[in-house]
Amino acid sequence: MVNIKLTIQYDGTSYCGWQKQKNGNSIQEEIERAIKLITGERVNLIGSGRTDSGVHAKGQVANxxxxxNIPVDRFKFALNSKLPRDISIIDSRRVDEKFHSRFDAIRKRYQYIIYNKKIRNPLYRNFAYHVPYFLNYKEMEEATKYFLGSHDFSSFMASNSNVKTTIRTIYTFTIKRTGDLIIFSIEGNGFLYNMVRIIIGTLVEIGSGKLKSDSIPYIIHSKNREAAGYTAPPEGLYLEKVFY
Amino acid sequence: MVNIKLTIQYDGTSYCGWQKQKNGNSIQEEIERAIKLITGERVNLIGSGRTDSGVHAKGQVANxxxxxNIPVDRFKFALNSKLPRDISIIDSRRVDEKFHSRFDAIRKRYQYIIYNKKIRNPLYRNFAYHVPYFLNYKEMEEATKYFLGSHDFSSFMASNSNVKTTIRTIYTFTIKRTGDLIIFSIEGNGFLYNMVRIIIGTLVEIGSGKLKSDSIPYIIHSKNREAAGYTAPPEGLYLEKVFY
Incomplete structure (x- = not known):
C-alpha cells in the first residue's frame, strides 16, 4: 500500500462542497471517481477539512x-485528464503511510476577497463578495489585531456546531487593498465551522460603521454567536494552504 | 428621443458573443430584453463592435x-436588476443624439491574459489562456515593438473577413508578468477580425521558440494569414476600453 498526498485547486461554485453528500456533487466524490477510473480502486479520500458549497481552494490537501503502481508524480496528470475543468490536482507525492491529511494538519491559511464597488462586476461574481457601499479600511485593519493569539472563538462559530474545544490560535491576519479588491489573509492552527466567514462579516460591519473595531474583544469574551456579525457569503473564500 | 450610452462589463463564457445570432444567446439580446422590460420599447442596441463567444468585456460601449423618461443615471441600476449576473451595466449617461458607438469610436484597448504554468488552474479556466510550457518573456516583449505604428495587418486577420482597409494603427502594446500570469495590453485605432488573438498566438510561438521575434516585420509584409501564428483562444481576451 502506498499513501499518496494530493494538493488540489478547485472552483467550488458548482459543488455542494468538499464532502460527499446525498444530494449534490462534491469535490471529494469527483476525485474518488477519477481515482477509480485510473486505478480501478474504490478509495477513501481523506481531506484536510471540509469546504462549503461555493468556497474555493488554491491548496486543499487530501490523501x-x-x-x-502508477508512478506517483504521474498521478496528477492522470487524474487531471479524468477530472472536470473546475478541479485540478497540482501536486501528487508519496508520503509516510501514517500521514493523515486532517489529523496531521498543524496550520491553515485562508484568503477572503471582497469586491468593493458600487456596481457589481460580472467577472468576479463567483470569486469575490460584492460589497457595494463604502468600507473604512483603517477601521477594519485596526480590528484584525484583536483576533491574533489564542482565544475561545465560540462567538465566531456557526451555532449548530459540535466540537471538543472552541479555542483556536490565529498567527497572522492581514488586509490588503489592490484596486477595488480588499484581500484578507488569515492563518491559524485551525478554524471552527464558518469561523472565517463570520469574522469577515463582522469586519464588514466594522468597515461600514455598524460596529467599532475595539468591540472585538467584547464579542470574543461574550462567547455568543449573536454578538458577532453576519456570515459573509462563500464565494469570497479560498482555502489557500494547509501546513504539516 | 434621448440617446443613451451604456458602459458594459460581461463574462462572455456562456454567450455566442456580443452580436445577436439565430442560435445561441448574445449579450446584445440580453440587454435589449432588459431595456424592453423597463421601458416597454423594442430598441436597437448599437455596440462599439462585436466580441466573439467566450471573450469578456471590462468596458464595452453601446448606445x-x-x-x-427614466432618469438616465438610474438606467444602470434598473437594467442590472433585470440582467443575468454575468452582465453588468457600470455606467449610463445621456449623449448627443448623433453619437454612434461604432462609428465614433476612435481607439480601443484590449487585454489578453495567459496563465503560464505546467498544470491548469481551475479558477482561471474561463478567464485566461493556459499555456503549460515555458515562454521566453524577453523574446515576446522584443516582438511587441514591431506591431507599433500603422501597418497593413492582413496577416493578422481571420481569412474570411471582408473589410474596406486592412491598415490599422497600434499606439501601445505592453506585456507584464505578475506571478504566473502574463498580461498583454494593446491599444489601437481599430482591430481586424481576430487580430488580437492572432497576434497573441504569434507571440506565443515566439515565446516558445518556434518563431523569432524579428520575424514579425516579415510576417506583416507577407500579407498572408499563413505566415502568422495560430489564433489564441477567446477566454484570455478582454475588451477593456473604448475611446471616443
Missing part, C-alpha cells in the same frame, strides 16, 4: 491509500 | 435611442 488516499492505493495498491496502484 | 440606443429611447422615449423613456
Amino acid at each position: 488516499f491509500l492505493t495498491d496502484s | 440606443f435611442l429611447t422615449d423613456s
Whole structure:
C-alpha cells in the first residue's frame, strides 16, 4: 500500500462542497471517481477539512491509500485528464503511510476577497463578495489585531456546531487593498465551522460603521454567536494552504 | 428621443458573443430584453463592435435611442436588476443624439491574459489562456515593438473577413508578468477580425521558440494569414476600453 498526498485547486461554485453528500456533487466524490477510473480502486479520500458549497481552494490537501503502481508524480496528470475543468490536482507525492491529511494538519491559511464597488462586476461574481457601499479600511485593519493569539472563538462559530474545544490560535491576519479588491489573509492552527466567514462579516460591519473595531474583544469574551456579525457569503473564500 | 450610452462589463463564457445570432444567446439580446422590460420599447442596441463567444468585456460601449423618461443615471441600476449576473451595466449617461458607438469610436484597448504554468488552474479556466510550457518573456516583449505604428495587418486577420482597409494603427502594446500570469495590453485605432488573438498566438510561438521575434516585420509584409501564428483562444481576451 502506498499513501499518496494530493494538493488540489478547485472552483467550488458548482459543488455542494468538499464532502460527499446525498444530494449534490462534491469535490471529494469527483476525485474518488477519477481515482477509480485510473486505478480501478474504490478509495477513501481523506481531506484536510471540509469546504462549503461555493468556497474555493488554491491548496486543499487530501490523501488516499492505493495498491496502484502508477508512478506517483504521474498521478496528477492522470487524474487531471479524468477530472472536470473546475478541479485540478497540482501536486501528487508519496508520503509516510501514517500521514493523515486532517489529523496531521498543524496550520491553515485562508484568503477572503471582497469586491468593493458600487456596481457589481460580472467577472468576479463567483470569486469575490460584492460589497457595494463604502468600507473604512483603517477601521477594519485596526480590528484584525484583536483576533491574533489564542482565544475561545465560540462567538465566531456557526451555532449548530459540535466540537471538543472552541479555542483556536490565529498567527497572522492581514488586509490588503489592490484596486477595488480588499484581500484578507488569515492563518491559524485551525478554524471552527464558518469561523472565517463570520469574522469577515463582522469586519464588514466594522468597515461600514455598524460596529467599532475595539468591540472585538467584547464579542470574543461574550462567547455568543449573536454578538458577532453576519456570515459573509462563500464565494469570497479560498482555502489557500494547509501546513504539516 | 434621448440617446443613451451604456458602459458594459460581461463574462462572455456562456454567450455566442456580443452580436445577436439565430442560435445561441448574445449579450446584445440580453440587454435589449432588459431595456424592453423597463421601458416597454423594442430598441436597437448599437455596440462599439462585436466580441466573439467566450471573450469578456471590462468596458464595452453601446448606445440606443429611447422615449423613456427614466432618469438616465438610474438606467444602470434598473437594467442590472433585470440582467443575468454575468452582465453588468457600470455606467449610463445621456449623449448627443448623433453619437454612434461604432462609428465614433476612435481607439480601443484590449487585454489578453495567459496563465503560464505546467498544470491548469481551475479558477482561471474561463478567464485566461493556459499555456503549460515555458515562454521566453524577453523574446515576446522584443516582438511587441514591431506591431507599433500603422501597418497593413492582413496577416493578422481571420481569412474570411471582408473589410474596406486592412491598415490599422497600434499606439501601445505592453506585456507584464505578475506571478504566473502574463498580461498583454494593446491599444489601437481599430482591430481586424481576430487580430488580437492572432497576434497573441504569434507571440506565443515566439515565446516558445518556434518563431523569432524579428520575424514579425516579415510576417506583416507577407500579407498572408499563413505566415502568422495560430489564433489564441477567446477566454484570455478582454475588451477593456473604448475611446471616443
